[in-house]
Every structure is written in C-alpha cells, then in structure tokens.
Amino acid sequence: MDKEKQLQRISADRCNSLVQFYPAALQEMPADAVAIVVDDNLIQRDTVCAAGSHMLYSFRPPFQAEAITRAQAAGYTVIGRANIGEFNMAGSETSWFGPTLHPQDTAHLTSGAAAAVAQGFAEAALIVDAGGANLRQAALGGCSAFRPTYGSVSRFGIIAFLSSSEQIGGVARDIDTAAALVQAVAGHDEKDATSLPKPQYDYAAAADVAGLRIALVEDLLAAAGAPARAATEQAAEALAAAGAQISRIRLRQAALAPQALAVMAAAEGCNNISRFDGVKYGYRTANYRNIEELYCRSRGEAIGETAKCLAMLGSLVLAKDNYEPYYRKALQVRYLVKQELDQIFTSCDLLLAPVAPAEAPLAADAAASPFPFCDPAHAFGAAATLAGLPVAVLPYGTAENGLPFGLQLFADSGHDSLPLRAAKALQAAPRKGGAC
Amino acid sequence: MAYEVVIGLEVHVELATESKIFCSCANNSAAAANENVCPACAGMPGLLPVTNRAVVEKAIAAGLVTNCHINRVNTFDKKNYYYPDLSNSYQITQLYAPICTDGYVEIETEAGSKRIGIKQIHMEEDAGKLLHDDLAGISMVDYNRCSVPLVEIVSKPDFRSAAEVIAYLEKLRALLRYAGVGHCRMEAGLMRADINLSVREKGDEKLGVRTEIKNMNSFAAIQKAIAYETERHIDAIEWDEPLVQETRGWDAVKNESFAMREKENATDYLYFPDPDLPPVIIDEEWIERVRAALPEMPDAKQARYQADFQIKRKEAAQLVASPNLAAIFDAAVAQGAEPREAANWLLTEALACAKKAGQSADELQLDPQKLVVLLAELKEGRLTRPNAKLVFAAIFEEDAEPLAYIRAHGLDQVADDSAVRELLTQIIAANPKSVADFRAGKTKALDFLFGQAMRELKGSGDPKLIRQLLNELLAQ
Numbered sequence: 001m002d003k004e005k006q007l008q009r010i011s012a013d014r015c016n017s018l019v020q021f022y023p024a025a026l027q028e029m030p031a032d033a034v035a036i037v038v039d040d041n042l043i044q045r046d047t048v049c050a051a052g053s054h055m056l057y058s059f060r061p062p063f064q065a066e067a068i069t070r071a072q073a074a075g076y077t078v079i080g081r082a083n084i085g086e087f088n089m090a091g092s093e094t095s096w097f098g099p100t101l102h103p104q105d106t107a108h109l110t111s112g113a114a115a116a117v118a119q120g121f122a123e124a125a126l127i128v129d130a131g132g133a134n135l136r137q138a139a140l141g142g143c144s145a146f147r148p149t150y151g152s153v154s155r156f157g158i159i160a161f162l163s164s165s166e167q168i169g170g171v172a173r174d175i176d177t178a179a180a181l182v183q184a185v186a187g188h189d190e191k192d193a194t195s196l197p198k199p200q201y202d203y204a205a206a207a208d209v210a211g212l213r214i215a216l217v218e219d220l221l222a223a224a225g226a227p228a229r230a231a232t233e234q235a236a237e238a239l240a241a242a243g244a245q246i247s248r249i250r251l252r253q254a255a256l257a258p259q260a261l262a263v264m265a266a267a268e269g270c271n272n273i274s275r276f277d278g279v280k281y282g283y284r285t286a287n288y289r290n291i292e293e294l295y296c297r298s299r300g301e302a303i304g305e306t307a308k309c310l311a312m313l314g315s316l317v318l319a320k321d322n323y324e325p326y327y328r329k330a331l332q333v334r335y336l337v338k339q340e341l342d343q344i345f346t347s348c349d350l351l352l353a354p355v356a357p358a359e360a361p362l363a364a365d366a367a368a369s370p371f372p373f374c375d376p377a378h379a380f381g382a383a384a385t386l387a388g389l390p391v392a393v394l395p396y397g398t399a400e401n402g403l404p405f406g407l408q409l410f411a412d413s414g415h416d417s418l419p420l421r422a423a424k425a426l427q428a429a430p431r432k433g434g435a436c
Numbered sequence: 437m438a439y440e441v442v443i444g445l446e447v448h449v450e451l452a453t454e455s456k457i458f459c460s461c462a463n464n465s466a467a468a469a470n471e472n473v474c475p476a477c478a479g480m481p482g483l484l485p486v487t488n489r490a491v492v493e494k495a496i497a498a499g500l501v502t503n504c505h506i507n508r509v510n511t512f513d514k515k516n517y518y519y520p521d522l523s524n525s526y527q528i529t530q531l532y533a534p535i536c537t538d539g540y541v542e543i544e545t546e547a548g549s550k551r552i553g554i555k556q557i558h559m560e561e562d563a564g565k566l567l568h569d570d571l572a573g574i575s576m577v578d579y580n581r582c583s584v585p586l587v588e589i590v591s592k593p594d595f596r597s598a599a600e601v602i603a604y605l606e607k608l609r610a611l612l613r614y615a616g617v618g619h620c621r622m623e624a625g626l627m628r629a630d631i632n633l634s635v636r637e638k639g640d641e642k643l644g645v646r647t648e649i650k651n652m653n654s655f656a657a658i659q660k661a662i663a664y665e666t667e668r669h670i671d672a673i674e675w676d677e678p679l680v681q682e683t684r685g686w687d688a689v690k691n692e693s694f695a696m697r698e699k700e701n702a703t704d705y706l707y708f709p710d711p712d713l714p715p716v717i718i719d720e721e722w723i724e725r726v727r728a729a730l731p732e733m734p735d736a737k738q739a740r741y742q743a744d745f746q747i748k749r750k751e752a753a754q755l756v757a758s759p760n761l762a763a764i765f766d767a768a769v770a771q772g773a774e775p776r777e778a779a780n781w782l783l784t785e786a787l788a789c790a791k792k793a794g795q796s797a798d799e800l801q802l803d804p805q806k807l808v809v810l811l812a813e814l815k816e817g818r819l820t821r822p823n824a825k826l827v828f829a830a831i832f833e834e835d836a837e838p839l840a841y842i843r844a845h846g847l848d849q850v851a852d853d854s855a856v857r858e859l860l861t862q863i864i865a866a867n868p869k870s871v872a873d874f875r876a877g878k879t880k881a882l883d884f885l886f887g888q889a890m891r892e893l894k895g896s897g898d899p900k901l902i903r904q905l906l907n908e909l910l911a912q
Contacts, residue, residue: 043482051481056481059480061480063475063480063482063483065482155712156482156483156484157482158482159482160481160482164711191484192484192486192712193484193485193486193712193713193714194484194712194714267706267708268711270706271514271516271526271706271708272481274516274518274524274525274526275481275523275524275525275526277518277520279520279577280478280479280480281480295518314706315706318516318706318707318708319706320704323707323708327708
C-alpha cells in the first residue's frame, strides 16, 4: 500500500488504536523495513510513554526497552504506540486516552495493538501480555499472537504491572509474522535478572501436528459459552484431521490459578505503581500544601478507578496480617499449578482451550466492575500465565454478530515451537464459517 | 529498687563497593548531589534490579568476622513506604531470608569480656537524602545514596550498659574495616545505629516495654541517649506511668529523645518477595573464597603484637584500632624496623603529626620504608632523637627522603669525636670560670659547658658522648 494512503487511514482511525503516531517514521521507513506499533507501556527513548495513564502524560524516559532496541536492529520501524488499559491492568476502557473500539463492530472493545494490526496500520505489534488479557484481546480482535516462555524476552523497559509473569509477545495477522517479531527480540539480557540464560529462541516451526498429543482443557471449555465451545471443538477436530492425537484433561490445583493470579496482580500492581507519586516526573497536582497532599492529590487526580481499586486490594493482601493467608497462599498455589502442569505435560504436548467465554466484550458491559478479575475471561489465561508457559492464540470461529472467537494453545516452558506448530496448522486448515 | 537496662542494636553499615547494589552507578559518598544517579536511582519505571555480586561478598565477609552462619539461598523482599527520598517508594531488603544468622562478637569492657549475640545480618539498599532550605521554604532531594548497598547487623538484646554498647560498636567497626566491608565512619553516616532499649527490675525474666531510638551516628550521642532513655523508663516505672512501645528520635541539641509521629510508628511496610530478583545461591566454595581473602583480624593481630614483639596491651590495642596504622606498622616491621621502636614512633609522632594535619589514624599516609630508614639512622647513632623528630615531620608533611633530608639540613650526628674533642677543648679554654667552679665541686657548671657545646653543634651532638668527653677533658 502506498504510504500516503496508509497515513491518511491511520490519521482517520475511528477505533482509537494508537495513542501516538509518527508519520515521519512511516514516510521515511526503508522499503525493506517492517512497520510495527508498540504497547504504550513499552519504554521508548525521548517520546512520551504514558502506559495509558494521566499520571505519566508527560513522562519522556531517557532510555529504551531492550525489546524495542532489538526490534529496530532487526529492521522493524516503530510507527506508533498502541493504546492499552491504564498501566495495562485492565482493558482499553480504563485508558486515559479512551477505549479502543473493535474495527469490525465499534460497539465492542479491543486493544490498541489488535485494532492497529487488524486494520493494517502496521504489520505487527510488540505487546506486553499480563495475565493472558492482551493475548485474548488480540485473538478476539481478529489477530494471531504469540507469547514465549517467561524470561525469553527481556522485561527491561516495561512500565511494569505484573512483574512475576508479564511477558513481551507479538501480534500480527498471521502467527508466522507474530513469531518472527518475537524471534527478533528474544534472547538473554543481563539487564533483566529473570532473563533466561539459554532459552529456546527458535520460533520457526512447520505447520505440522502429526503425532502431537493435544489435550482439550475441559474446565475452560465448560466455562465458555456454547458457541465459543463449539469453535474450540471444531479446532480440535481440525487438528485431529491433521494427525494430532486429541484427549481431554481436567485441572485440579490449576483451577485455583485465577484467584492466585488476582492476588499477585493486585500486590505487584500496587507496588509497581507506587513510584508514581507526583514528586519526580509525570502528573503533579497544582493544589498542595505539604508532601501528604502532594501524594494524595496527585494520585487521586491522575490515577483511574481500576488502578486505584487494584492498588487498594494489593495493600490489603500484603498487610501484615493478610500476607500469610493471601499473598503467601497465592505463591503456594502458583507452585502447585506449575507442579500439576508439569505432570500434565508428561502425557501430552499441548493444551487447547478457548481464550474467552465469548467474543470481544461490549463497551457498555466493560464498565460494570472496576476489578478486571471480575471479568469471567480473566480465568482463561491464568494457569498458563502463572506457570510462565509459551502461548499462541488465534481467532477461530465466528459469533452470530460476526466477531471472532479465540483459541489458545500452550505447552510446557521452553517448548515454544509446539503451540506455534499447532497454530500454523489451524491457520492452514480449511474451516467452517469462513476466515476471520 | 535495682533496675537493669536491656539493649539490642541494629547497626547499618554502608558497604565499600565500587558500584551500587542493584544498578551500575558509582558508590561514592563524596560525589556532588545527584551525580551518581541513573533512571533506576531516580525511580523511573522500566528498570530492573540486578544484584551486584560484590555486595554479596562483603555481606559474606561481615558474617564470617562475626561468626555467623551464612545462608545458602538468599532472596530479596520489597518494603513499601512513601517518602520523597525513597525514589521507588519501596526499598529492596531481605526480610524472609537474611544472608547471615546466629553469630557473635566478643567484647572487652572494664567488667571483663562478654559475648554479644548477632541475630542476623541482611543486605539492603539505602535511600536518598532530603535537603531542606528553610529560608526558601523548599526541600530538595539528592538521590546519590539511593541503592547504595548496606548491611543491617541486628544484635540480640544482650547489652546491659552503655559501656558494652560502645565496646561492641568499636569492635564491630574494627572487624568490618579489617574485612574491607565498609569504612564505618559514623560522622559521615557510613555507620548508623538504632537502639532498642527496655528496663526491668533486676532479676526479672520478663522484658519491660521497649522503645527504639533511631539513626544514632556518634558514640557520644549514643551514650547520652542510653542514659537519658534509661532514666526516662525508670522514672515512668517508679511513678507507675505508662510507657509506650514506640520509635523515638534523638535531639542532639536538647539532649533528649522524642516520640516520632504516630504515623511513622503505625506503618505497615507491605513486605513481599521481589519478583524481579531470582535467589542468590551461595555455595561453600564461594564462602571459602571470601574467607581465604580475609586479612588477619584485629584480635589475632593484637595478640601477635603482644606475644611476638612484647608490645604492651594498650599500645597493641591502639595500633590495631586502625587498620591503616596496623598496616604501616606491619610493613615497617617486615622491612626490618625494630617493632617496639616502630610502634612507639607511630603512636606518638605519627599520630601527633596526623592530628596537627586534621587527619585520623585511618587517613594518615606514611611510607613505611622511610620510617625504617629513619629508625636505622637513629639506632646506628647517626641521628639524634630531636633531629629524628624533625626528619619524621618532613617525611610526614612533604614525603621527604630521610637520608637526603638529613644531609641537606646538616642533621648528621657528629660522630667523629676528634672534631667534638677539639670543640670542647675550645669551650673549656674560653670558660675558665666555669672550669674552676666545676673543679670546686659545682656540678652545675658542667651543665653550662654542655649547653654551650650543644648550641655550637646545633643539636646534632650526641649528648651522651659530649658529657663523657667533657668529663674526660676536665679530669685531665
């Protein structure tokens, strides 16, 4: 597409996909470069990095996320920043920049990355997945996405929310493009102590599932609505037709993953945003007489309801008398979830489940609760997130209103090519209901 | 009624590492405000802590010299509180798995020797500093100290007097300085103590109500604070008034403690394990490597000085109190200096010169080789003691070469007794009255003649030789 037309389309975006757009970067981009957008919580040198929050509306960091630097070195050009929920704690409806609307139906919501990619503004997006929510939004937004094993991509330069399990991934219209972007940014980084020393960085995989043992996660199927469940069952049939062995499993401890993840997200979210105090950078209230007022009013005025609720919940679960029954318990659950999944992966290669109970949410429904964990979709990504597993998602099947459902495929840590193989196979397989 | 004070200490020591604990900024307390600051120190999001292994080594060394158990798995925790000098709004510390546990330090007081238990030592990062300009009504923040590595050394409540507290702090300071853990300069805030104190009736098993006095940074203030707080507790007990468990500050101007604000006492720090920092695993080999690199510790050194060199206990203790002084002494002795003479010169002349120059024993600089040459000249009788002091001052002040300086200033002892004989003969001839007085039994007359000779020789005469020759010549 010619660049002028592209520029016009992006400028006229009715979905609020991007919080910043760099027309010059698009125009001056070399012919062989690939245009990408990055989530607004990925730090980029000398540009405002707000993480969807009024609190950081003027924050221009003097350094850059390792993943962006690596992407640029590999020939990707950042042409804009994608809208996310405030501090990436919830959906785009919590963004200071306003919600991102679904390109297929603007009554529904999606993420900035998904909307930008689905509309062809960029070939791919570098996202930060927290709790599976960003992957889910990509798939329900009509895109494929891949999140590698925790520790594969440096977290240096993420405006952190869920440090223990958030991981950078790629979004694109097909899984190959998403995986190629992740391939370009993965690798050990000494600036991140949790970066894997020798991870499996090879995400090139054939669309081949012959002999793969794939298990449907019954619990998540049961939690989904009938149409989304049916779409997942169809995917299982398509995989079986391509040579995979399909079985079904039930989770025991892993069924507690959503609650444990909620506790950890609240605690870590509370701690990670506590540095935004109005003292050093970003928003500061105009109206204060002492340091307490400066803190309270700056945060009171510039932080949204969801982030405030999450921070309060975080303070609650970390309080002296609650630490043992809540936070420590969550850590124990995480250990048990990993143990159970380890056991499951001795007898199968991949797990298959819907990414959400239904299609992308209605904007009107999203404001119902300030707690992201009250969204039933939260439960779908929890187990794989807590265990730091590699996940591929893709749109699969269509709801009555024409919006896509999403599938997720995840494997044991370090076996990143397995979900990619299956996603590619599904992408290539003929399907009922047409392409999304 | 007889009371007993029970004290425990929490001592913070800044570690003498090249860089900070979780970023690569320089750890240099002398830098200009906000000079050693990176985005991480400034509390920006996006930065991740990476543990400096040198910090772990210093903490291991601190544990070894205080006879602690070194723990294998080390985790870090976040301690949350809001204060403008804490740029991240949390401090990374070790709550759940401190690096060292269950040690002790032997102290000596006039009451004898005693073992003070160490409950634990943990690693943590320091916070920045606030600078208040009361005239302009503004506060400024210096983040240089953000993420400077610290160890906090927590004692058991084993102290029963201020004297024991001071003896412990002195001992701890010496141990940590020898081990290269930190410079421990209290006046510069590199070593700070929190005092936990309670009072009970002597013989009681149960502890009284405990108060904590925070951030003490001088021995004098610590002594005063313990005395003040002990009195305050006893007074409350005797009048049956309530004592509150609380954190108190010390007002060094009024010389009294004061309750800190309710808020600071009620803080819940919302501790939780830092998800950004994987555990640091310490194996036996690492511990042994640190142990092997430790120098001789002050106790062993003092015992050696006393036993091998017959240096008196007090002098030996004075020498080892400063690792720098002890190092100069060891080097001088290794190069052939007579130990007692070297000790004497270091403890008198060297300390006096340092004091004059406003330096502590740790700061004074002296080339041991030059001291060795000076002492040899003195021993061989080529230099008088008064002149040796002049030469020493020149070595200290201008790093002079002793032999060259002696020659240049004509300080050589006049050893050739024919020249001295000639001079004395002249003096005798010129002072017939004194000679007559002497011969008449007035011994004072000899002192006059001796004084004349010394004046002529400008101090470079050997007094013993001159007296001997004078007696000889007058007897003729």
